[in-house]
Every structure is written in C-alpha cells, then in structure tokens.
Amino acid sequence: MRTMNEMRAGVLSGVGRLEIIEVTRPQISSPQEVLLRIETIGICGSDLHYFRTGRIGDQVVDFPFIIGHEAVAVVKEVGSNKGDLRPGDWVVIDPALSCGRCDQCRAGRSHTCRQLRFLGCPGQRAGCLQDYLVLPRNNCFKINEEESTLGILVEPIAIAIYAHHLAEGVRNKKVIVLGGGPLGLVVAYISRQKGCQWLGVTDKVDARLEGARKVGADWIGNPLDQNIIKEVESINPEQVDIIFECCGQQEALDQAEILLKP
Ligand SMILES: [Zn+2]
Ligand SMILES: [Zn+2]
Structure with missing residues (x-):
C-alpha cells in the first residue's frame, strides 16, 4: 500500500519498457518552490523517441528514467515566499529550469x-510523468480550471508562437513550413491565420500533408515522390520570404538555403 510519502511515477526502465513504480514524494526545499499534483500530461514526439530508441542524438537515456515535460497541474503547497500562487490553483508548467x-x-x-535543465531530458532532470512534482513558482502559469484540458497544449503551441515571433510577421509573405508534424502544422495554421500570401508545407507522411491542407496550405509536397525545390521554384520563381524548418532534418535545411530569398 502507498504511504503518504509515496507516489506513482512512470519510469522508462528500458527501450520500449515503461513501468509504474512507487517512489518518494518530492518536498518543497526552497521558499520559491511549489508542490504540484500533476493532473494531465502531454506525450511529446521526444518522449516517443526516448521510449522507442532510448535516445535522441547524443541525449541518451540512463535507465531507469522518468520522462515527460508537458503538464497541467494543481498547486498543493506553496513555499514560504508568498507569490500569487495559492493551493488549489490550476497551472501549466514551463519545463525549462534556468539558473537565473x-x-x-x-x-x-x-x-x-x-545550466538549463529540462524536465524529462536525459542527464538534466527527471520528468513530470509522476503524481507530484516540485517546481520553482516562476515555472508555473495560472490557467482557469475550465480550460485545464486545453492547457496541455500550451507548451507545444508556445514553441510555434515563438517561431512566429522570430519570423517577425508573415502577413502578405510567401511561407514554407518544412515538416508537417504537430508543431509544423500549428506553425502553418498560424501563418494562414496571420495572413500569409502563399503557404507551402512538406512532409514525408501523406496523412500529415492532408492535415496541412486542412489548415490552409496552398501547396503540399512529399519529398519521397516530388522534387521539392523544382516545384516550389516553378510556383515561386523569386523564391519565398520565410521558411520554418520544423523537422530537424539536414535535407530540409539544405532545401531552405536554396528556396529562401536572398
Ligand atoms: Zn516536447
Ligand atoms: Zn542561467
């Protein structure tokens, strides 16, 4: 039986193996910290990589390891430094812990x-796939309980919004999104909503390209059976204004170099 000091944690214990085990419940150790009860977690593409292959590039999982970095939680306790968080508040978490x-x-x-430590990132910090988590209060953002289900999308969508922030405006611009995974599609959706002139999306998975059509792509391309550079150049002889690289592939970066206006 679980005691008051214990909780469940979802631990990666090997490649393709996730186990629920009992671990010690974390405790607040500084005035800035809050104790959270995790209510919902999101499963990121990176979590799937760690589960299926035990690594992403040179980030190698040292088993056993708790993954997860997208969460909606309820504040259970707050440290002595009274901020604006109270027990019972619903929050979304920012999984990146900085030194300040x-x-x-x-x-x-x-x-x-x-010294960035990212939740659920090997060698950095254990993730949020557990009942309770202690975080600095600055990593918690209040949401309404009614929006708590949608709140799980805040962390991934924030990445897409930040990409747009870096692009400094897509209105009346020609845009290509290379990679139509969940984040690529959100980036494409925002491009359309913000009034881009032309929107192209590429991916090697046709189902994702169908998603791209749904969010308003004018052109879609699968590099497995289309020549992306030739096709985009024939539609846009003077190249495109903005390219979002959303797949982490060298091949896509090489295409971007050719397709982007000087
Ligand atoms: Zn993620
Ligand atoms: Zn720092």
Whole structure:
C-alpha cells in the first residue's frame, strides 16, 4: 500500500519498457518552490523517441528514467515566499529550469541558460510523468480550471508562437513550413491565420500533408515522390520570404538555403 510519502511515477526502465513504480514524494526545499499534483500530461514526439530508441542524438537515456515535460497541474503547497500562487490553483508548467545567474539569464535569455535543465531530458532532470512534482513558482502559469484540458497544449503551441515571433510577421509573405508534424502544422495554421500570401508545407507522411491542407496550405509536397525545390521554384520563381524548418532534418535545411530569398 502507498504511504503518504509515496507516489506513482512512470519510469522508462528500458527501450520500449515503461513501468509504474512507487517512489518518494518530492518536498518543497526552497521558499520559491511549489508542490504540484500533476493532473494531465502531454506525450511529446521526444518522449516517443526516448521510449522507442532510448535516445535522441547524443541525449541518451540512463535507465531507469522518468520522462515527460508537458503538464497541467494543481498547486498543493506553496513555499514560504508568498507569490500569487495559492493551493488549489490550476497551472501549466514551463519545463525549462534556468539558473537565473549566468550571462544568458541576466541578459533575459533564460531559455539559453548555461545550466538549463529540462524536465524529462536525459542527464538534466527527471520528468513530470509522476503524481507530484516540485517546481520553482516562476515555472508555473495560472490557467482557469475550465480550460485545464486545453492547457496541455500550451507548451507545444508556445514553441510555434515563438517561431512566429522570430519570423517577425508573415502577413502578405510567401511561407514554407518544412515538416508537417504537430508543431509544423500549428506553425502553418498560424501563418494562414496571420495572413500569409502563399503557404507551402512538406512532409514525408501523406496523412500529415492532408492535415496541412486542412489548415490552409496552398501547396503540399512529399519529398519521397516530388522534387521539392523544382516545384516550389516553378510556383515561386523569386523564391519565398520565410521558411520554418520544423523537422530537424539536414535535407530540409539544405532545401531552405536554396528556396529562401536572398
Ligand atoms: Zn516536447
Ligand atoms: Zn542561467
């Protein structure tokens, strides 16, 4: 039987093996921290990589390891430093923990912190696939309970919104999204909503390209049976204004170099 000090955690115990085990419940150890009860988690593409292959590039899982970095939670306890969080508040979490002291943090770039620790990332910090989690209060963002189900999409969608922020506006621009996975499709959707002039999406999976049509792509291309560069150049002889690389493939970066306006 589980005692008050224990909780369940979903632990990757090997490639393709996820086990629910009992572990010690975390406790608040600094005034800035809050204890959260995890209500919902999202499963990211990266979680699937760790589950199926035990790694992403040089990020190798040292088993056993708790994955997960997308979560909606309820605040159970708050540290002595009273902020605006109260027990019972619903929050979405920011899974990137920064040090607050390095040159990057001091320059307002906490996402490139020299000591960044990302939840559920091998060698950095255990993930949120567990009943309880302690986080700095600054990593918690209040949401309404009624929106708590949708809240699980905040972390991934924030990435797509930030990509658009970096692009500095797509209105009346020609845009290509290379990679039509969940994030690529959100990036494409935002491009259409923000009034881009032309929208192309590429992916090697046809089902994703159908999704791209649904979010308003003018042109879709599968590099397995189409020549992406030739086709895009024939539609846009003067190339395109903005390219979002959303698949992490060298092949796509090489295409982007050719397809982007000088
Ligand atoms: Zn993710
Ligand atoms: Zn830092």
